Amino acid sequence: MVLKAFFPTCCASADSGLLLGRWVPAQSSAVVLAVAHFPLVPVQLKELLAEVQRAGQVGVAVLGTWCHRRQGPGESLGPFLEGLGTIFPHEPWLQLCREPGSQRWGCKASGWRGPAAPSGPQVMLVFYDQRKVLLTRLHPPAALPDHQAGAASAHAGALATVFDTVARGEVLFRCDRFTEGPVRLSHWQSEGVEASILAELARRASGPVCLLLTGLLSLVSAASACRVFRVWPLSFVWSKLSTCEQLGHRLEHLRLVFSTRRAEDPAQRMRKANALVSVLLDVALGLALLSWLHEKDRLGRLADALVPTADVSRGLAGHRLPGVGCRPRAQPREGRGQPERALRRLYHLKVCGLSSLWRLFRGKKWNVLRQRVDSCSYDLDQLFIGTLLFTILLFLLPTTALYYLVFTLLRLLVVVAQGLTHLLVDLVNSLPLYSLGLRLCRPYRLAAGVKFRVLAHEAGRPLRLLMQINPLPYAHVVRAYRLPRCGCTPQHSWGALCRKLFFGELIYPWRQRGGDKHD
Incomplete structure (x- = not known):
């Protein structure tokens, strides 16, 4: 079995240090999350790892050493890094290094008890984009076509483990070079936490706003459930008018969007976002239609254009029915549909x-x-x-x-x-408009799987691959995130x-x- 080491591309140019990540023995995989740099205190590093384990419920440990040989031959850190294995014991102990001024990499795994080749243990180095993997939602092979699901089912468990490990290690990514932490780390946010002032203000204001709107929607729901609206003719009007049905449907969407309950999984968060975009688009289309009709008196022109059609229909309704010899005596309240029905029956x-x-x-x-x-x-x-x-x-x-x-x-x-x-x-x-927009602008957010591209394959060197994300097809995005339909x-x-x-x-x-x- 080949040992697979998943290494983030953002750490390829980092200084030498210790590899922090998770070891998955069932799949012989090591998922590297960050690189801890020197100088460091071992006790403080262990406390940081314990905090990440408590917050993310994932076993994070020191997997080995990372050596970026920027120094000369006389200033090598090799002996110093090899001695760290006694302070942070782990099996296997990875020794990952990069040659100075070249793209040549080396990787050794000492203490690994898996099957080894005659020349030593086989190690495969897989690079991945940590930011994309963290923000990606990997869909199971069941959401894919049959011919793709069969090929992806064998690697679905390993890929899910990698994505889950990166997602659970999000606490580790909150430490950047601007925070005064006990340990200096390199990861995808080490240069500064990705944030926005407007997004932070909106997040802080979302709690009171959602609480207020939820109270208002509860009052509207209680008023609509009153027995007065169940009495005829109000119940008849409510069941016949499409506007009332649409209002009830949108009320359910608003109650879902502004609920104070936290979304339990990414699918529920995506459903809330799709419902919010659908409501906003509905309001925007209604306002645009009203604005267009009121401009240049288009509503009056439309009414004037429909009058001749009504006159023609009234004139045809007044003719004698063939084969009967009588005029249809439809009352005005019955509408002009009675002549059509009489002719249809005949x-x-x-x-x-x-x-x-x-x-x-x-x-x-x-x-x-x-x-x-x-x-x-x-x-x-x-x-x-x-x-x-x-x-x-x-x-x-x-x-x-x-x-x-x-x-x-x-x-x-x-x-x-x-x-x-x-x-x-x-x-x-x-229609899941938010999901479709996310698939169009950021295809990696909705993943159907991954593909691997060979970067280098040299004799005596580990095989280096680049993991790339396959976006979910548009048809499957609509099928997976489509909102419940309203009406008939x-x-x-x-x-x-x-x-x-x-x-x-x-x-x-x-x-x-x-x-x-x-x-």
């Missing part, structure tokens, strides 16, 4: 009648009990009457179909408008829609709840 009746009579001519009939077409013999009178009815319905069908087509096209315009609006609302409500979902495919149009069945834009369909 057209559907003629299509079904022609279909049944066509089966009569072929000696077939529809078996209602078994829901299938069976053979049947008809006498001469039945065939004669069927011929007369078939002729009448066939010659009346073009006129009825023309009226049905006009009203159906008008209804399709409404269905398409409702469908596009519902699709836009569904995208704003459920479409139920018709294109084939089912064309079938309903041809046979004259009523088209609902979305699946309705129980009791909402009225034909």
